[in-house]
Amino acid sequence: MxxxxxxxxxxxxxxxxxxxxxxxxxxxxxxxxxxxxxxxxxxHPLRMFTSTVKIEGARLPRLSVVTSGEIPKEKLFECQKALNHVVAHAPVSCGDVLVKDFCHTGVDLLASRSMK
Amino acid sequence: MKNISVDIAVIGGGPAGLAAALEAKEQGAGRVLLLERDGDLGGILQQCIHDGFGLHRFGARLSGTEYAQRYADMVRATDIEIKLDTMVIELTKDRVIYAMNPTDGMMRIECGAVVLAMGCRERTASQVFLYGFRPAGVLTAGSVQRYINMEGYLPGKTAVILGSGDIGLIMARRMTLEGITVKGVYEAAPHLGGLMRNKVQCLDDYNIPLHVGMSVVRVHGKKRVEGVTVAKVGPDFRAIPGTEEFIPCDLLVLAVGLIPENELSRGAQVEMDNKTRGPVLDNNFMTSVPGIFAAGNVAVVFDLVDYVSASGAAAARGAVRFLKGELGGACEYRPVTAGENVNFVVPQRVRTDAEGPTSFYLRVRQPLKKVRLVCEEEGKEIASVRATHAAPPEMMSFEAKLSGGALTVSVTEV
Structure with missing residues (x-):
C-alpha cells in the first residue's frame, strides 16, 4: 500500500x-x-520540466523554457544539466522547438515566451 | 511636457492590466493606453516560468510566461497603445496621470477612466522584524526569482527560506534545480502556508525539509550573510529560549507575504480597505473616486492568475460603462458583509442600481471541510456554491445576479 x-x-x-x-x-x-x-x-512518476536557457541578441540574457509534455521525475537534474549546452538566438517565438526529443525523453524543449 | 488625452488608461501591464486593456477594447472603447514600468509586458508572470497557470481561463496547464504571452499577443493584435519603461508618478482624483519615460519625457495624460493594475510588492526583512546589519544575501523570493529566471544570476550557494507560502515552495525547487543547496524552509505558523501539492512537488521531490513553528531570529554576517539563527516560536511568534540553532548559509530568502502597491491610489484619495489593503470596490470594480477602477493584486492579493484576469476584464467593463455615462450621478451603496467564517469579500459594496451577474472573491478565516458558500441579498439566497474544503490560502469565487440590495456571504460546514 x-x-x-x-x-x-x-x-x-x-x-x-x-x-x-x-x-x-x-x-x-x-x-x-x-x-x-x-x-x-x-x-513511474512524471513531472513537467521548466527552466531557462541562455539567449543571445535579446533584451534579457535568459529565455524561459518548458517541455512539451511530462518527463520521468528522475531525469529532472539530467535535463537541467543538458540546458548548459543550449543557446537560443533572438528572435524567438513562444512555442518554438529548441531541442527535439530532449534528453531522449520523447518530448521537445520549447521556448515558453517570445523574445525579440 | 507632452499632453495626451485618452479614453481609458490602464496602469500596469501585468495579467490584470493586459486583461483590462483587452476587454476595454473589445467593449468598444476608443483610445486605450497601457502604461508599464518594466521593459516588457507580463508583469510578475515574466519570472513565473513554472507551470500550472491558466486551467480556468484557457483550459490548459501553462507556464506563467506562456499565459502572459497569450495575453500580450492578443493585446498587441489590437490598436491598444502600449508605453513600456514608463513610470507613473502621480494620479489625481480628476483622472490626470503624470508619467515619464526616456522617449516621451514627462507626460500629462487626461483620462476618461483609469484602471489601476499595479499589482503588489513583497514584505521585506524589516516588516518581519529582522533587524541589525544589512549584509548582502538577504533577498525576497521574488527578487531571487527575477535574478535567476530573467537576469541570469545565482544570488547564493547555500540558502535558507523563511516562509512556506507557494512562492517560497516554488523557489525552493527552482534554486535546487539551479544548483543552490536549500537547507530548509522555515515557517513561523504551526502549519504549511501554501498548497499541499506544492509541498509535494517542490519540497518532497527534492528532499528539502520543512520546519513549521520555527522562524529566523537572527542574521549573521556584516558584508555578506554567513548564516542565520533559527528557533522554535510560540503562539505569539516569539522565539522560545534554548531552541536556537545556527545554520551556515550565504542566502536568506524571504517569502513572507505580499502587499498591494497602492501609493498611486492613495495619491488619488481613493478610500482603502484595511483588510485587503486595496481600494474599496463596488460591483463595477470602481473605487470611491468616480472613474477610477482597480483590478488584480492591487485590489486584493489573489492566488490564481485566472481570477486576476477576470477581475481586470470586470474593471474594464465598468470603465466602459462609466465612459458611456451609465455610472454617473449620485449613487447609493449597500454593503457586502463578510458573514460566518469569511475574512473578507471583494467587491466590498454594491450600487443600489446594480443588476446582472457579478463575480465576487473571498477568503475564509480558517480551514473547513465540506463547505457550502451562501450569498444572501436582503436575507434571500441568490447564490450558493459547494466545495470539498476551504482554506485561507485558497481564494473562493462565486457569481451572483444582483438587484441592488445589501449582501451577506457566509461559508459553513455541512
Whole structure:
C-alpha cells in the first residue's frame, strides 16, 4: 500500500494505491485525473520540466523554457544539466522547438515566451 | 511636457492590466493606453516560468510566461497603445496621470477612466522584524526569482527560506534545480502556508525539509550573510529560549507575504480597505473616486492568475460603462458583509442600481471541510456554491445576479 498527495489541482487529495490480484486499487481521489495521477505516480512518476536557457541578441540574457509534455521525475537534474549546452538566438517565438526529443525523453524543449 | 488625452488608461501591464486593456477594447472603447514600468509586458508572470497557470481561463496547464504571452499577443493584435519603461508618478482624483519615460519625457495624460493594475510588492526583512546589519544575501523570493529566471544570476550557494507560502515552495525547487543547496524552509505558523501539492512537488521531490513553528531570529554576517539563527516560536511568534540553532548559509530568502502597491491610489484619495489593503470596490470594480477602477493584486492579493484576469476584464467593463455615462450621478451603496467564517469579500459594496451577474472573491478565516458558500441579498439566497474544503490560502469565487440590495456571504460546514 502506498499513499500519494495528488498534484493535479489545489484540492491536493491524499490517494491510496493498493496492489491487488486484479491490478491497482485506487481510493481517496475525487476525480479521474487523480486516478491517472496516482497510477502514474505509483508506476513511474512524471513531472513537467521548466527552466531557462541562455539567449543571445535579446533584451534579457535568459529565455524561459518548458517541455512539451511530462518527463520521468528522475531525469529532472539530467535535463537541467543538458540546458548548459543550449543557446537560443533572438528572435524567438513562444512555442518554438529548441531541442527535439530532449534528453531522449520523447518530448521537445520549447521556448515558453517570445523574445525579440 | 507632452499632453495626451485618452479614453481609458490602464496602469500596469501585468495579467490584470493586459486583461483590462483587452476587454476595454473589445467593449468598444476608443483610445486605450497601457502604461508599464518594466521593459516588457507580463508583469510578475515574466519570472513565473513554472507551470500550472491558466486551467480556468484557457483550459490548459501553462507556464506563467506562456499565459502572459497569450495575453500580450492578443493585446498587441489590437490598436491598444502600449508605453513600456514608463513610470507613473502621480494620479489625481480628476483622472490626470503624470508619467515619464526616456522617449516621451514627462507626460500629462487626461483620462476618461483609469484602471489601476499595479499589482503588489513583497514584505521585506524589516516588516518581519529582522533587524541589525544589512549584509548582502538577504533577498525576497521574488527578487531571487527575477535574478535567476530573467537576469541570469545565482544570488547564493547555500540558502535558507523563511516562509512556506507557494512562492517560497516554488523557489525552493527552482534554486535546487539551479544548483543552490536549500537547507530548509522555515515557517513561523504551526502549519504549511501554501498548497499541499506544492509541498509535494517542490519540497518532497527534492528532499528539502520543512520546519513549521520555527522562524529566523537572527542574521549573521556584516558584508555578506554567513548564516542565520533559527528557533522554535510560540503562539505569539516569539522565539522560545534554548531552541536556537545556527545554520551556515550565504542566502536568506524571504517569502513572507505580499502587499498591494497602492501609493498611486492613495495619491488619488481613493478610500482603502484595511483588510485587503486595496481600494474599496463596488460591483463595477470602481473605487470611491468616480472613474477610477482597480483590478488584480492591487485590489486584493489573489492566488490564481485566472481570477486576476477576470477581475481586470470586470474593471474594464465598468470603465466602459462609466465612459458611456451609465455610472454617473449620485449613487447609493449597500454593503457586502463578510458573514460566518469569511475574512473578507471583494467587491466590498454594491450600487443600489446594480443588476446582472457579478463575480465576487473571498477568503475564509480558517480551514473547513465540506463547505457550502451562501450569498444572501436582503436575507434571500441568490447564490450558493459547494466545495470539498476551504482554506485561507485558497481564494473562493462565486457569481451572483444582483438587484441592488445589501449582501451577506457566509461559508459553513455541512
Amino acid at each position: 502506498a499513499q500519494y498527495t495528488c498534484i493535479v489541482c489545489p484540492n491536493s487529495c491524499l490517494i491510496t494505491v493498493e496492489e491487488g490480484e486484479n491490478g491497482l486499487k485506487i481510493t481517496g481521489n475525487q476525480c479521474k485525473r487523480g486516478e491517472a495521477f496516482a497510477k502514474s505516480e505509483h508506476e
